[in-house]
Amino acid sequence: MRIAPEQDRLHAQIAFAVEIDKLKRVIRRNNLMDDSRRENDAEHSWHVALLAMALAEHAPPGTDIPRVVAMLLVHDLVEIDAGDTFIYDPLAVAAQADAERAAADRIFALLPEPQGSQLRGLWEEFEDRVTPEARFAKALDRLAPILANHLNDGGTWRLHSVKAHQVLEKVEIIEQGSPSLGAYARELVRLSVMRGHLAE
Amino acid sequence: MRIAPEQDRLHAQIAFAVEIDKLKRVIRRNNLMDDSRRENDAEHSWHVALLAMALAEHAPPGTDIPRVVAMLLVHDLVEIDAGDTFIYDPLAVAAQADAERAAADRIFALLPEPQGSQLRGLWEEFEDRVTPEARFAKALDRLAPILANHLNDGGTWRLHSVKAHQVLEKVEIIEQGSPSLGAYARELVRLSVMRGHLAE
Numbered sequence: 119m120r121i122a123p124e125q126d127r128l129h130a131q132i133a134f135a136v137e138i139d140k141l142k143r144v145i146r147r148n149n150l151m152d153d154s155r156r157e158n159d160a161e162h163s164w165h166v167a168l169l170a171m172a173l174a175e176h177a178p179p180g181t182d183i184p185r186v187v188a189m190l191l192v193h194d195l196v197e198i199d200a201g202d203t204f205i206y207d208p209l210a211v212a213a214q215a216d217a218e219r220a221a222a223d224r225i226f227a228l229l230p231e232p233q234g235s236q237l238r239g240l241w242e243e244f245e246d247r248v249t250p251e252a253r254f255a256k257a258l259d260r261l262a263p264i265l266a267n268h269l270n271d272g273g274t275w276r277l278h279s280v281k282a283h284q285v286l287e288k289v290e291i292i293e294q295g296s297p298s299l300g301a302y303a304r305e306l307v308r309l310s311v312m313r314g315h316l317a318e
Numbered sequence: 319m320r321i322a323p324e325q326d327r328l329h330a331q332i333a334f335a336v337e338i339d340k341l342k343r344v345i346r347r348n349n350l351m352d353d354s355r356r357e358n359d360a361e362h363s364w365h366v367a368l369l370a371m372a373l374a375e376h377a378p379p380g381t382d383i384p385r386v387v388a389m390l391l392v393h394d395l396v397e398i399d400a401g402d403t404f405i406y407d408p409l410a411v412a413a414q415a416d417a418e419r420a421a422a423d424r425i426f427a428l429l430p431e432p433q434g435s436q437l438r439g440l441w442e443e444f445e446d447r448v449t450p451e452a453r454f455a456k457a458l459d460r461l462a463p464i465l466a467n468h469l470n471d472g473g474t475w476r477l478h479s480v481k482a483h484q485v486l487e488k489v490e491i492i493e494q495g496s497p498s499l500g501a502y503a504r505e506l507v508r509l510s511v512m513r514g515h516l517a518e
Contacts, residue, residue: 128502131372135462136469138368139351142361151339161342164364168338168391171437172331172429184384187391191368229372237371262335269336302328 127230134228140198147204147278148263153270159194159202166190166258176296177254189244189255192237196221205288206280218245247294257295260288261303268306272315281317282307327430334428340398347404347478348463353470359394359402366390366458376496377454389444389455392437396421405488406480418445447494457495460488461503468506472515481517482507 199221226238267273293300310316344359399421426438467473493500510516
């Protein structure tokens, strides 16, 4: 295709569009909510972004929901290079940080400036978990697999012998973003333990 | 789970969260951009929602991009009941409208009010294609499979003997939402014809 100078930005954006398609092939640990197959990062990102809208009233007053949505749309892009990390594997989580930073360097730089820096900023904000938007986004990211495992009679928890106290550490992260969703997640954990789907 | 009255809204929202998970199992006609498998509606919705951010500067000035993103996150939910329609099959497209309306009646009503009506309003706005936001959202929805088919040596076009003039009708819809993306799509069609991947 003939590239006129004024088309450079568009062509860079299309290269980004093609690159991020790979997120559809990054497979997560948890299954879909009907237990039919494992979930991929792209469909997970869609799900939690829409949950930000559906569960908006459980964010602290004044939370910028469109910013939460934008953050959730980009939050897993680095996994195109770095892969999905099992959050109950502390060694893997520690090794992941460098790989994700290198991935962010590569992937967001596909976009022209200032767009690349802006989208990378959303990812960094999500990771830093300081703003109410990032805390609420992370809460949704943690809630979704807990809901899936609860619906799937323990799912990944049983498969990998995860204990209730480990899940409750994730529930604390949910509580920091949304007290009401945190209370709900705590109740899901209680029920899963009661039913024998999650070890104490 | 004990349901206190004040928890009714949350429980309705969680029922919606579980219901929409089914969108991950609605399979579209086109393949992923690396041709490895067919795409599902949920990961497609993520892709075009993020493209709304990446390609924002190609929308008319003043377009509310967060609204475009929200629209694209819900635009295919009705396909949980109504299924994906092949846009090059005019009989199927006509029969689809009633099925999609019935699906919207059911799915958005899972949410408490006024949320259910608000999200349904986004879907109707997308379908009506009157606002700049809806036109830009529809342009992205049409651009993504054209880009995938272009990258996949004709993909769905070859498989279903689609002709260039049929694809150019979709390009007109892209042009109505974004002249620059329309021109880009027109160039993709020209290249695909030139390479023998799309019949004249």
